[in-house]
Amino acid sequence: MHRSFVAAVAISIAIFAVIGSANAAAPRVLPEGKQPSDARLQPPKDLNGYFPLTVPKSKEEWTKRADAVKRQIAVAEGIWPTPERTPLNVVIHGRIDKGDYTVEKVYFESVPGFFVTGNLYRPKIKTGKVPGVLFPHGHWNDGRFIDIGRPAVRKEIVIGSERFENGGRSLLQALPVQCARMGCVCFHYDMIGYADSQQLSFELGHRFAKQRPEMNNAESWGLFSPQAEANLQSIMGLQTWNSVRALDFLLDLPEIDATRIAVTGASGGGTQTMLLAGIDPRVTVSFPAVMVSTAMQGGCTCENASCLRVDTGNIEFAGLFAPKPQGMTAANDWTKEMATKGFPELKQLYALLGAPRNVELVNNIHFNHNYNYVNRAAFFAFINKHFKLGLEEPVVEEDYDRLTRDEMTVWDVAHPKPESGPEYERKLCRYLAYAAQKQLDAIQPMDAASLGKWREVVGGAFESIVGGSLPAKSDLELAEAEKVDSGSFTRYVGLVKNKKEGTELPMVLLRPSNWNGRAVIWLADQGKSALFAGDGSPTSDVKRLLDAGFAVFGIDLLYQGEFLPQGEPAEKNRIVKNPREFAGYTYGYNYALLAQRAHDVLTVVSFIKNHPAVQPTSIEIIAVDGTAPIAAAALARAEGNVSRAALDTRGFRFGKLTDYLDASFLPGGGKYGDLPALLSLAAPTKLWLAGETADSGAIVKKAYAASGAAEAIALDTSKPEDVKQAAVQWLIKAQ
Numbered sequence: 022m023h024r025s026f027v028a029a030v031a032i033s034i035a036i037f038a039v040i041g042s043a044n045a046a047a048p049r050v051l052p053e054g055k056q057p058s059d060a061r062l063q064p065p066k067d068l069n070g071y072f073p074l075t076v077p078k079s080k081e082e083w084t085k086r087a088d089a090v091k092r093q094i095a096v097a098e099g100i101w102p103t104p105e106r107t108p109l110n111v112v113i114h115g116r117i118d119k120g121d122y123t124v125e126k127v128y129f130e131s132v133p134g135f136f137v138t139g140n141l142y143r144p145k146i147k148t149g150k151v152p153g154v155l156f157p158h159g160h161w162n163d164g165r166f167i168d169i170g171r172p173a174v175r176k177e178i179v180i181g182s183e184r185f186e187n188g189g190r191s192l193l194q195a196l197p198v199q200c201a202r203m204g205c206v207c208f209h210y211d212m213i214g215y216a217d218s219q220q221l222s223f224e225l226g227h228r229f230a231k232q233r234p235e236m237n238n239a240e241s242w243g244l245f246s247p248q249a250e251a252n253l254q255s256i257m258g259l260q261t262w263n264s265v266r267a268l269d270f271l272l273d274l275p276e277i278d279a280t281r282i283a284v285t286g287a288s289g290g291g292t293q294t295m296l297l298a299g300i301d302p303r304v305t306v307s308f309p310a311v312m313v314s315t316a317m318q319g320g321c322t323c324e325n326a327s328c329l330r331v332d333t334g335n336i337e338f339a340g341l342f343a344p345k346p347q348g349m350t351a352a353n354d355w356t357k358e359m360a361t362k363g364f365p366e367l368k369q370l371y372a373l374l375g376a377p378r379n380v381e382l383v384n385n386i387h388f389n390h391n392y393n394y395v396n397r398a399a400f401f402a403f404i405n406k407h408f409k410l411g412l413e414e415p416v417v418e419e420d421y422d423r424l425t426r427d428e429m430t431v432w433d434v435a436h437p438k439p440e441s442g443p444e445y446e447r448k449l450c451r452y453l454a455y456a457a458q459k460q461l462d463a464i465q466p467m468d469a470a471s472l473g474k475w476r477e478v479v480g481g482a483f484e485s486i487v488g489g490s491l492p493a494k495s496d497l498e499l500a501e502a503e504k505v506d507s508g509s510f511t512r513y514v515g516l517v518k519n520k521k522e523g524t525e526l527p528m529v530l531l532r533p534s535n536w537n538g539r540a541v542i543w544l545a546d547q548g549k550s551a552l553f554a555g556d557g558s559p560t561s562d563v564k565r566l567l568d569a570g571f572a573v574f575g576i577d578l579l580y581q582g583e584f585l586p587q588g589e590p591a592e593k594n595r596i597v598k599n600p601r602e603f604a605g606y607t608y609g610y611n612y613a614l615l616a617q618r619a620h621d622v623l624t625v626v627s628f629i630k631n632h633p634a635v636q637p638t639s640i641e642i643i644a645v646d647g648t649a650p651i652a653a654a655a656l657a658r659a660e661g662n663v664s665r666a667a668l669d670t671r672g673f674r675f676g677k678l679t680d681y682l683d684a685s686f687l688p689g690g691g692k693y694g695d696l697p698a699l700l701s702l703a704a705p706t707k708l709w710l711a712g713e714t715a716d717s718g719a720i721v722k723k724a725y726a727a728s729g730a731a732e733a734i735a736l737d738t739s740k741p742e743d744v745k746q747a748a749v750q751w752l753i754k755a756q
Contacts, residue, residue, distance in 0.1 A: 047550035048514050048557075050502070050527040051583055057516065060523030061579055061617060066610040067597035068318045068325065072334025074366040080374060087341055089485075090333055091300050096485040096689065097329035097609070098258035098296075099453065100265070102460060102478050107133055109270055113141065114436065117428060121145050122201035124424060126431040127208065128217070131266040132456070135259070135449055136439055138217035138431045139165065139210030139267075140424075142197040143276075147204070150278035152408045153271045154200045154207040155297070155304075157264055158193050159288030159312075159392070160227070160321060164215030166426045167193050182393040185420040189394065196285070196397055198421045203401065203410055206277060210267050212289065212323065213256055217431050220441040221449075226256045229322050230601040232681075236443070239677050243446045247681040250327055250604045251691030254453050257326040257605070264297040272303065280305060281408045285400055287311050287350075287392030292324045292335075299341035306407050308400050310350040310392050313339045315363045317355035322601070327608035327688030328486055336363045343367070344376035346407040350383040350399060354390040394418060457692055465720065466701070466727035475724065479693045480657065480702050486689040487654045488612055489620035491662060494631035496521040497624070509534055510559075510567050517576075517628050526621055527577040527584075531559060537570030538638035540629050541752065542622065544648040548582030549575030551646070562749045569753045572637070576625055578618040578651070580684075593682045604681040608688045615687050619654035626655070626662055639664035645748050649673065649712070650685055650696060657702035665755050666703065667748035670696055670712035671741075697721050705730030709751040711737040711744045 056062060077083040095101035109129040117124045125141045144151065161167045169177075174189045183189030188198075197207035214223035221244070229245050236243030244254060264284075272279055283306040286294045291312025298307035312319070313335050319325060339347065351359040364382045371380045383399040401416040432438045461479070466472040502515025513530040529549040543563065545551030552563050552575040559567060566573050577583050580591035594614045599606045612620070622642070629640050640663050644652035649668040656663055676691025694701070697717060700710070701724035708725075710718060718736050725734045739747040 047553060047582070048512065048529055049583060050514050050516050054586065056584055057525035057527060059525045059579070059584070062584075065595055065597050065607060067599060067606060068320060068330075068610065069316070070318075070610065072315050072318060072330070072336060074315075074334075074336040074340055074363065074370070076366050076369045076373065083370070083373065090337060091341060092481055093328065093331075093333065093485040094296060094300050094338070096482050097253065097326045098261045099253040099255065099457075099692070100258060100262055101482055101485075104132070104262065104456060105460070106266070106269065109266065109273075111270060111273075112436065115431075115433075117424070118145075119198075119422060122198065124429075126429070126436075127210075127270070128431045128436070129266070129270055131259075131263045132449075132452065134439065134452070135220060136218070137210055137263045137267055137270075139208055140197070140429055142201040142207040142209065144201045144204050144206070147276055151276055152205045152281035152283065152404065152410075153274070153277045154197070154205050154404070155264065155267055155271060155282070155284040156193075156197055156200075156207055156209040157260075157267075157284070157286040157290045157293040157297075158209070158212060158215070159286060159290035159292075160212075161193060161288075165193055165209060165211055165429060166216050167191050168423070177393065180388075182388055182391060182395065184394050184418070187423060188420045191423050192392055192397070194423055195394075195418065195421065196392070196400070199397070199401060199416075199418045200404075202419070203405065203412060203416065205283075205404070205408070206271070206274060208267055208271050210263070212293075213260055213263075216429075220439055220445055221256070221259075222441075225446070226323055227321050229603060232602045236447070237679055239679070241447050242450055243443065244450065245322075245603055247604075247678050247683075247686065248676060248691070249450055250608070250681050250688045251676045251678065251686075252450075252454050252457065253327065253689045253692050254450055255326045255605065256323045257329070260293060260323060261296055261300075264293055265301060268297070268301060268303055279303065282306070283308065283404050283408070285310065287396075288390060289319065289321055289324055290392075291349075292319045295335060295338045295342070298347070299338050304342070304345075306346045306404060307339075307342045308348045308403055309339065310396055310400070311352045311354060311356050311390055313349045313363065314356045314359060316358065322603050322605065325603070325605035325609045327605050329605070329609045331488065331608075331610060331612055336366065340367055340370050343371050344374035344379055346379045346403070348381045348383065348399065348403040350392075350396045351386055352388050352390050353386050357386045360384050454692075461694055461698075466724045468727055469729075472704075472724060472727035475727075476702065479698050482689065482693045483654070483657050483699055483702065486687065487616045487619055487658055489616065489623050489658050491623050491627040491630075491658075491660060492519050492521065494627070497628050497631065499628070499632070517625060519624050522620075524579075524621070524624065526624060527582060528625065529575045531563065531567055531573045531575075533567045533570055533572065535570045536572050539570070539641060540572045540574060540635070540637040540639070541566055541641045541643055542574045542576065542625055542629075544576070544578075544622065544642065544644040544652055546581070546647050548577035550582055551575065562745050565749050565753065571752070574625060574629065576621060578621045580614065592684050594684060594686060596682060604688060613687050614684050615651055616654060618651045619658065622651065622655035623658060626659055630662055641665040641667075641752060643667045643748055643752065645669040645711070645745050647671065650675070650687070650699075653696060653699045653703070654687070656706060657699055659706075661706065663706055665707040665709075665752060667709040667751055668700070668711070669744045669748065670700075670710070672712050672717070694720055701725075704728040705733050707733045707755060709735045709737060709748060711739060711748070
């Protein structure tokens with residue numbers, strides 16, 4: 022280590038007189054009992070947080086951000102890369118003639134054996150191509166079959182929420198009827214667990230609360246299980262894919278004008294609306310009602326998914342549709358502050374993109390949560406304008422003859438219900454995993470071109486799942502350190518601070534007097550204390566590195582060492598206060614602990630690289646006692662700034678974990694080839710790898726060969742008790 026580093030530390034850091042003596046087995050930065058002042062020690066964010074939109078400074082900045090958010094949505098919902106569009110096998114039957122429009126019963130397969138169900142409303146008189154409207158409903162009782170009854174609708178009429186006693190009893194029929202009367206084709210389809218969509222039950226899809234041991238199996242699992250989360254299988258993802266396939270169905274109808282496609286829904290239907298519109302470019306008009314907000318993001322399990330809203334939220338999701346026409350409504354619910362919080366930023370974004378008049382807010386906050394007659398009228402006016410229907414304004418919704426449940430249901434003797442229940446749920450999850458694996462197998466890296474695709478798909482997925490990046494030099498500082506000269510090496514103890522992220526990492530540096538310029542980050546479950554024996558001296562393996570001229574860095578990653586009262590490593594992720602045992606409520610808003618620890622590694626890599634007094638010739642990592650998954654995640658995001666890494670995976674797999682709160686759990690970690698595929702993203706970093714066989718490490722070797730660095734990877738077969746020594750020896754000999 023250069024002498025200037027010692028001077029820089031002495032000038033910028035307060036020296037502790039007592040803490041960290043040469044005989045302390047685990048040198049501390051902070052006084053006993055005090056934790057780092059780290060923002061991540063605050064309660065984790067949940068769906069009731071605050072989710073503002075930061076308007077970008079340029080179109081280019083927004084384009085880059087929007088692409089990342091669209092990918093994050095697709096990854097979170099299990100549809101990255103876009104799944105194979107299998108045959109829909111559409112069935113349309115039971116046509117009912119209502120005079121000026123018709124209603125038909127529809128079902129089709131979004132994936133083989135999994136059915137989307139609904140009703141298709143068509144105008145009787147059509148001239149040329151006509152617009153299409155998708156209508157995903159929200160959490161209204163009985164969904165498509167809703168009938169609130171005469172007493173309830175009369176109350177709505179009195180307050181001005183509805184107009185007609187008959188037709189007003191079903192807001193979910195009123196909208197598609199009026200769309201058809203306006204000359205549009207409207208497909209009104211079921212949410213999972215509602216009306217005819219009963220292959221997965223309402224209780225499962227919308228009321229799930231407790232983990233089911235019988236559905237938690239690494240070989241055959243159900244939704245909401247750790248295995249489903251590791252493979253990013255969720256009710257929300259299935260509903261979004263149903264919406265994508267519903268759009269496929271609508272566009273396949275011969276009378277549909279593909280340039281005029283709208284999607285609208287309220288509440289949970291608003292969630293589906295903004296997500297479909299945000300990721301599917303075929304939608305041309307979007308109208309999410311009573312959902313877009315900086316406040317509550319959607320309370321149902323069907324509106325949440327792991328990874329979905331980490332560092333983003335519904336306002337930004339709505340912004341993805343800009344600059345295309347988008348309307349939205351607010352009510353006396355979580356959307357009531359939209360006029361001052363959220364909508365002004367959306368207006369700014371639309372203005373930045375050259376279309377300030379294309380976004381509208383209907384601010385009827387005197388009504389409670391709704392998609393009532395008044396707000397439906399706003400939607401009809403919106404499509405009349407943007408579809409250029411030429412109808413007289415205002416467009417007035419007239420009464421209609423409600424259909425009964427029996428008239429609407431798609432299932433009958435000639436069209437029997439499909440299989441359902443727990444065994445079908447397992448079957449569906451198996452199929453989704455099989456289909457995802459089939460897509461990965463087709464893009465395995467064989468050469469430079471296929472490696473590029475692999476990195477786009479797998480690397481892109483893990484970028485969304487793991488997050489993090491190398492902090493800028495200006496965001497980092499070293500504080501509160503002490504220095505002890507032990508003769509052959511000097512020990513420095515301090516806090517590495519990331520000012521932008523609000524994180525603080527207790528760190529120890531052992532710098533030999535014969536430093537060769539190489540810096541090794543030693544990762545361990547025990548944090549920086551793993552560098553020391555009971556008498557406070559370096560362990561034999563660390564001493565070998567010091568004797569060979571290596572500087573060794575030890576870190577207390579989040580919830581290691583000084584982050585904990587007794588220094589014991591955390592065995593669980595923290596969860597939000599929501600009592601329902603659903604991973605999406607926690608991981609949908611917060612990175613997993615493993616990902617946060619990988620961010621810590623990136624912080625230290627950037628600190629070592631950028632500190633003016635360090636200037637190493639190489640930065641290297643050793644992780645041989647259970648921290649290999651953390652190291653792998655960091656390597657995938659390190660942008661080539663780590664020269665060498667020695668890792669022992671111990672055969673670990675994200676997809677084998679049986680507890681979604683396990684400290685090593687990573688949502689999505691099993692979907693994209695698990696730990697070996699994550700390691701493949703490190704190529705061409707020189708890698709020594711233990712814990713894998715020739716078969717299990719094959720994808721890593723393929724990626725290295727495709728990158729032109731086949732010789733940069735070494736698979737080690739040492740006995741477990743010899744792995745640490747072998748890893749150290751490899752680093753010492755590596756050139």
